[in-house]
Amino acid sequence: MKYECLLTESVQNVLVVTLNRPEKSNALNMKIRDELEKVFNSAAIDDEVRAIVLNSSGKHFSSGYDLEEVVRTNLQSFRHRILEYHYSVYGFPKPVVTVLKGFASAGGFDLALGGDYIIAERKSMLFRPEIRFGGPPLLTTLARKVGPVRALSLTLKGDPIRSSAALGLGIIDEIYEGRNILEHAVKTAFRLSQWNLKMLKILKGIANDYFLGNLYSNFQKEFDEFEIFLKDPNFLSQVQEYAKTIKQ
Template sequence: MNYKHLSLENRDGLLVVLLNRPESNNALNIRIRDELESVFSESRKDPQIRGILLGANGKNFCSGYDLEEVVETKLQSFRHRILEYHYELYSFPKPLVCVLKGFCSAGGFDLALSGDYILAEKKTFLFRPEIRFGGPPLITTLARKVGPTKALSLTLLGDPLRSQDALKLGIIDEVVTEGDSIAKGLKVLEKLSQWDPKLIRAEKEISNNFFQGNLYENLKKEFDLFKEFLENPNFLKIVSEYAKSIKQKV
């Protein structure tokens, strides 16, 4: 695949993947999600790739799904390979380090939560606004970090979290207060990827599937429940109004 919205660099087997739609705050349109799915799929099979560092160009990590595209496609962008995309990233069998900065919102928050180790710059904000406009935020993704009951309370509150608060809650693993956050992330990734790949794969399999049910089945059940919201004839109007309000604030 020709990667239009990702920047890739192989650093001695550690693949640096940067979201590259800075003019749109790295919003997740269909193309960038397909590109991410492709990169992770190919890296899964490539024995020369020991792990992935996921970061972003521009000021913000990711503002979430591209709501303009969602409205233009009459919600089809929401539906596009939603299960396949999430499962490809969350089930990645090699170490994955995410480096966050600026705003990390909605689908961008879920993308960040795919990391085995998550670093965030000091001024990072993490936000799940979907509940505010009647959309269903994912519980499975956040529950993997903080457990289902805490994931639920944070979701229903719908409040933004500063990086220091996210650290205290166990959502992220480290706050980078100075220096190059990508360089720091690479040091972590180097450490995580030093072990036997088969052992890493086994440990991730245990973490993903042995304690809170099967990852694939959990995601599938959650997305199946979401169909009720997407099929609501008023939902497109609600999302359109929310997208307009966000655009006016930018």
């Protein structure tokens, strides 16, 4: 199937899903998020797909939500299928390997964290800037990797996290400095997905739900809490001001 904002390719029963808006630093507009939701949900019930490698075209993984669209839609882009989209990625019952390059910022950071195994280039960087303009960053996504207390402290600092620091913190799993990081990621995904698919689904369910509560409910509670910001008449202007300081 052809997509407007994604490229897909099957390699040894591993589905390589590539974010394909390089001219916008793979900013996550509603279209690309809808397509990601559809791809993940379809792959979840496709026995021919044993794992997903989440890749990106261009220099950067993703700059986060498309702020031009957020402003143009009067913040409705922030609300658009926010629970369904996140749950399709994080609740995916098979292994996900993220290929991290350039920067992954805000919603791009959260998307990257959907990987069960994250392979990063040496110069890659993770960034959670939302708190700088009064926006609520997700904690559930980062807490799955480093625990809620560490997730909170990293979020409050609001500083970029280089790959070397992210490796030490346990946010990413590997820094790869070979010639072909995508090929390496596919091999890793193939290795992680060689086991019984029913067992993999159970193990991912345990990892998602047993230690921080139910994943779906956690996301739902966070997004419900975020409504107070989206209803604030000043929030749109804060996003507009922040958008002027960055280039997507």
